[in-house]
Amino acid sequence: MKSSWDLRITRAGELLKKQPAVAELLKFYQQLARLQQSIHTSLNSAPEHEISVLVPHFAALIALVKQDGTPILKQAAEALENESPESRRELLEGIWQHEVDSRELAPEYAFFARALLQPYAELLSEKATGLDADSGQMKCPFCGSQPQFAVLRPEGDGGKRSLVCSLCAREWLFRRLVCPNCGEEDKEKLPVWIADDFKYVRVEACETCHTYIKSIDLTKDGNAVPVVDELATVPLDLWAEEHHYQKLAPNLFGI
Numbered sequence: 001m002k003s004s005w006d007l008r009i010t011r012a013g014e015l016l017k018k019q020p021a022v023a024e025l026l027k028f029y030q031q032l033a034r035l036q037q038s039i040h041t042s043l044n045s046a047p048e049h050e051i052s053v054l055v056p057h058f059a060a061l062i063a064l065v066k067q068d069g070t071p072i073l074k075q076a077a078e079a080l081e082n083e084s085p086e087s088r089r090e091l092l093e094g095i096w097q098h099e100v101d102s103r104e105l106a107p108e109y110a111f112f113a114r115a116l117l118q119p120y121a122e123l124l125s126e127k128a129t130g131l132d133a134d135s136g137q138m139k140c141p142f143c144g145s146q147p148q149f150a151v152l153r154p155e156g157d158g159g160k161r162s163l164v165c166s167l168c169a170r171e172w173l174f175r176r177l178v179c180p181n182c183g184e185e186d187k188e189k190l191p192v193w194i195a196d197d198f199k200y201v202r203v204e205a206c207e208t209c210h211t212y213i214k215s216i217d218l219t220k221d222g223n224a225v226p227v228v229d230e231l232a233t234v235p236l237d238l239w240a241e242e243h244h245y246q247k248l249a250p251n252l253f254g255i
Contacts, residue, residue: 004169005037011225015232022232025253028068029231032115032252035064040119049124051092054116055085061115076108092117095167098144107254114167114252121168134173138180140165141172146249147180149230150204150215159219164226166249179206180213181248193239200224201233205245212245231255 002010009030016026039057046053058080065077080088094100095113102110125142135141140163148166152159161176174180177187184190189207200221205212214236216226230251237247237255247255 003037005033005040007225008033008228009037011223011228012232015228019232022234025234026228026232028070029228029252031064031068035060036115036119039116040123043120043123049120051096051120052089054092054120055089057116058088058112061112065112072108073111076106076112080109080112096121096143103250107250110250111252111254117167118169118252121165125165125168125170131170131172136174137172138174138183140168140170142170143168147174147213148249148251149226150174150180150213151226152202152215152217152219154219159217161215163213166251169227179209179211181211182206182209184208195236195239198233198236201229201236203236203240203245205240210245211248212240213248 012026012030012033016023016030019026035057038060039054043049043053062077062081065073069077091100091109091113095102095105095110096117102114105113121143128142131141139146143165145165145167147163149164151162151164151171153162161174162171163174163180164171177190178185179190184206186208191205191207193203193205194201195203200217202215202217203212204215214230214233216224216229218224218226221229231253234255240247
């Protein structure tokens with residue numbers, strides 16, 4: 001059975017062939033996911049899981065970005081290369097402890113912190129027990145981060161909705177007709193849009209707070225790997241932005 005990281009890498013390879021407009025982004029994501037997988041594996045065998053264990057991994061991430069990243073990410077990589085280990089640790093801790101909102105950082109710097117924190121947070125979340133998957137909370141019951149996207153999984157004749165954390169990837173059940181940002185419950189204020197090019201991905205918006213979240217409908221495409229398919233459907237984000245909706249939580253690439 002493939003690991004979740006292998007599934008992500010494979011899915012990115014499938015989608016980049018089908019969606020040339022985001023092929024370069026998905027190629028870069030494949031390389032990044034391989035690095036994240038190696039970090040996850042090394043942390044799993046580490047005796048301690050303090051944030052400081054991530055600092056040495058900055059070098060590999062900076063090298064990857066300098067080779068394959070966008071011009072903006074490459075500039076950030078060069079700046080971070082000259083930062084002290086203490087400054088790098090503070091960047092990681094600021095986001096992990098919610099002292100810094102990653103949306104307040106320049107997206108290119110938030111990228112480095114979140115790229116390293118994701119495998120760390122996922123590992124800790126996997127080891128955590130006693131958390132209620134049916135909590136109905138608007139934020140992650142494990143790490144307190146906002147949801148990145150929703151997932152619809154088959155249940156009876158329809159689908160049940162879960163939210164997926166933007167940092168640790170923990171999934172928890174959440175009612176379908178509720179805005180995960182403000183709690184709006186009036187279905188007339190919760191429009192849903194589906195594009196012909198991505199019939200299994202829903203844009204679920206809220207007219208009260210003007211936010212949106214994408215929902216990956218596994219009842220329509222059981223082969224989707226939600227974290228990858230969310231990244232690959234950039235045109236939906238551009239459409240939502242043009243219609244004056246703000247994404248509940250930007251993805252790893254700040255989109």
